[in-house]
Amino acid sequence: METPGEKTPQWWQNGIIYQVYPRSFKDGNGDGIGDLNGITEKLDYFSETLGVTAIWLSPFYRSPMADFGYDVADYTDVDPMFGNLADFDRLVEETHKRGLKIIVDWVPNHTSNQHPWFLESKSSKDNPKRDWYVWKDPKPDGSPPNNWVSGFGGSAWEFDPATGQYYEHTFLKEQPDLNWRNPAVVEAMFGTVEFWLKRGVDGFRIDVAQSILKDAEFRDNPLRTDNAVAGHKPMGDYDTQVHLYDGPQEETHGIYRQLRQLIDRYSAEQPRMMVGEIHIFDVVKWAQFYGENLDELHMPFNFGLLKAKWEAQAIRETVDNLEENIPEGAWPNYVLGNHDEPRIASRIGPGMARLAMLLLLTLRGTPTMYYGDELGMQDVKIPADKVQDPWERLTPGMGLGRDPERTPMQWDASPNAGFTGPEVTPWLPVSDIYEQENVAAELAEPGSMLNFTRRLIELRQNSPALLSGSYRAVNGVPVGCFVFLRESSNERFLILLNFSDETATIQLPDLGEGLVVLSTEEEGLAEKVIALDEVRLGPAGGLLVKLAY
Ligand code: NOJ
Numbered sequence: 001m002e003t004p005g006e007k008t009p010q011w012w013q014n015g016i017i018y019q020v021y022p023r024s025f026k027d028g029n030g031d032g033i034g035d036l037n038g039i040t041e042k043l044d045y046f047s048e049t050l051g052v053t054a055i056w057l058s059p060f061y062r063s064p065m066a067d068f069g070y071d072v073a074d075y076t077d078v079d080p081m082f083g084n085l086a087d088f089d090r091l092v093e094e095t096h097k098r099g100l101k102i103i104v105d106w107v108p109n110h111t112s113n114q115h116p117w118f119l120e121s122k123s124s125k126d127n128p129k130r131d132w133y134v135w136k137d138p139k140p141d142g143s144p145p146n147n148w149v150s151g152f153g154g155s156a157w158e159f160d161p162a163t164g165q166y167y168e169h170t171f172l173k174e175q176p177d178l179n180w181r182n183p184a185v186v187e188a189m190f191g192t193v194e195f196w197l198k199r200g201v202d203g204f205r206i207d208v209a210q211s212i213l214k215d216a217e218f219r220d221n222p223l224r225t226d227n228a229v230a231g232h233k234p235m236g237d238y239d240t241q242v243h244l245y246d247g248p249q250e251e252t253h254g255i256y257r258q259l260r261q262l263i264d265r266y267s268a269e270q271p272r273m274m275v276g277e278i279h280i281f282d283v284v285k286w287a288q289f290y291g292e293n294l295d296e297l298h299m300p301f302n303f304g305l306l307k308a309k310w311e312a313q314a315i316r317e318t319v320d321n322l323e324e325n326i327p328e329g330a331w332p333n334y335v336l337g338n339h340d341e342p343r344i345a346s347r348i349g350p351g352m353a354r355l356a357m358l359l360l361l362t363l364r365g366t367p368t369m370y371y372g373d374e375l376g377m378q379d380v381k382i383p384a385d386k387v388q389d390p391w392e393r394l395t396p397g398m399g400l401g402r403d404p405e406r407t408p409m410q411w412d413a414s415p416n417a418g419f420t421g422p423e424v425t426p427w428l429p430v431s432d433i434y435e436q437e438n439v440a441a442e443l444a445e446p447g448s449m450l451n452f453t454r455r456l457i458e459l460r461q462n463s464p465a466l467l468s469g470s471y472r473a474v475n476g477v478p479v480g481c482f483v484f485l486r487e488s489s490n491e492r493f494l495i496l497l498n499f500s501d502e503t504a505t506i507q508l509p510d511l512g513e514g515l516v517v518l519s520t521e522e523e524g525l526a527e528k529v530i531a532l533d534e535v536r537l538g539p540a541g542g543l544l545v546k547l548a549y
């Protein structure tokens with residue numbers, strides 16, 4: 001049973017990606033904000049402690065930080081808050097020395113309103129860069145050109161009194177959208193990709209990848225009539241429309257085909273990749289971003305597990321649906337958390353965190369882990385006077401703010417969890433359970449979530465079946481359970497997951513017996529042989545079982 005991945009596995013297929021949110025990972029210079037030198041200091045954590053394959057860094061570019069770096073004022077420099085280019089070069093060198101890969105964020109949809117391009121564009125209607133952004137005349141009554149809304153609430157158009165036109169912004173008004181229909185923008189932005197390719201990065205995570213291009217005629221979006229949530233979570237104003245004209249446009253694919261050619265030109269000696277932020281839940285439409293001939297993104301991020309209810313049936317359907325509809329040769333991937341989502345341990349409850357990790361790291365496809373999830377880190381409640389996220393500020397109390405999942409990494413039990421100096425005030429509060437929940441404490445406790453995750457990573461990274469074997473769901477199991485097989489030509493694993501809060505009994509007499517190599521139950525770290533005709537799984541219990549071949 002050979003999958004395409006088995007034939008030519010690339011590092012981004014045969015590997016685990018770990019997302020670092022630079023502001024929150026490790027403060028190297030004691031100003032309360034994480035930085036590049038902090039990450040360099042912790043590289044052994046990825047390579048030795050965890051054993052992941054690649055790190056993805058959220059933006060560290062020059063930025064006024066209106067959206068914490070997703071508002072870029074210079075795509076080819078490091079913000080002084082995070083360090084400088086020499087620090088970055090050292091980080092790349094040290095990363096590669098350890099056999100790790102490094103993925104950087106690329107933010108093509110919009111720049112900062114402080115980017116020199118925008119300052120020029122805004123300066124007059126006949127500035128040569130005017131058309132680098134999306135400018136439109138007001139309607140005759142002075143109102144915005146159409147009904148598009150910003151992802152962070154309110155109109156997507158901001159009026160500029162000096163030139164009498166509106167500019168478009170899918171997110172904050174401090175994040176004007178670039179005009180990707182202008183070839184000069186394509187050229188300049190591709191130049192920024194080359195800049196980082198030449199500095200040795202192994203890949204790019206593409207922000208808002210699906211909608212960098214908007215409708216050429218700027219038509220109004222149809223209104224929704226069903227009151228339903230449009231994506232995977234409620235988004236206020238944004239949910240009132242069908243995003244037909246400000247969402248994915250056919251022409252976007254041409255841009256990614258070109259970009260892929262650029263990346264491929266740099267891949268002969270060092271295989272590089274792109275993974276795009278694609279919030280599309282129809283697998284067929286989502287998969288279009290791989291490209292008809294697999295010539296666009298190496299992977300669109302798959303957020304299906306974020307949308308699915310945390311129930312065995314729904315999770316299985318999400319996985320089966322992907323497996324059935326993903327084009328041949330396209331490599332799957334799964335995400336359970338990132339800097340925009342409530343932490344998984346908070347969303348489903350801390351008692352389910354191990355089950356979630358077991359699922360993520362045994363499915364067929366590249367897993368992306370979010371920093372701290374390996375510790376079971378939970379959302380931190382942020383007092384009103386400590387709120388940082390502009391989304392929370394614009395929509396207070398709606399639960400849309402993302403600060404709770406962006407709090408400092410918990411390294412040890414010292415003040416500020418070892419994230420920054422003891423006397424320093426970190427940019428966001430440290431979790432108040434950090435004294436128990438931190439890297440040092442969990443490393444010392446054999447049955448900890450961290451040691452569970454480390455063992456799981458080790459098992460995955462050394463198993464052909466888990467890395468690139470086939471996937472097959474097993475029928476005839478209790479409703480609250482999801483059981484599947486991962487098989488390669490010389491190895492078979494059975495994964496048993498109980499999503500319910502009751503004990504379940506799974507009967508699979510045809511499978512004989514198997515060796516439990518990992519269990520979510522603390523004492524289960526030791527290996528033992530079990531008969532599969534009757535397996536009891538406690539609430540939120542999960543097992544990874546190696547079957548005889
Ligand atoms: C998606 C990013 O993940 C998010 O953090 C950001 O606010 C928006 N894009 C806008 O750049």
Ligand code: CA
Binds near residue numbers: 028029030031033035
């Ligand atoms: Ca710092």
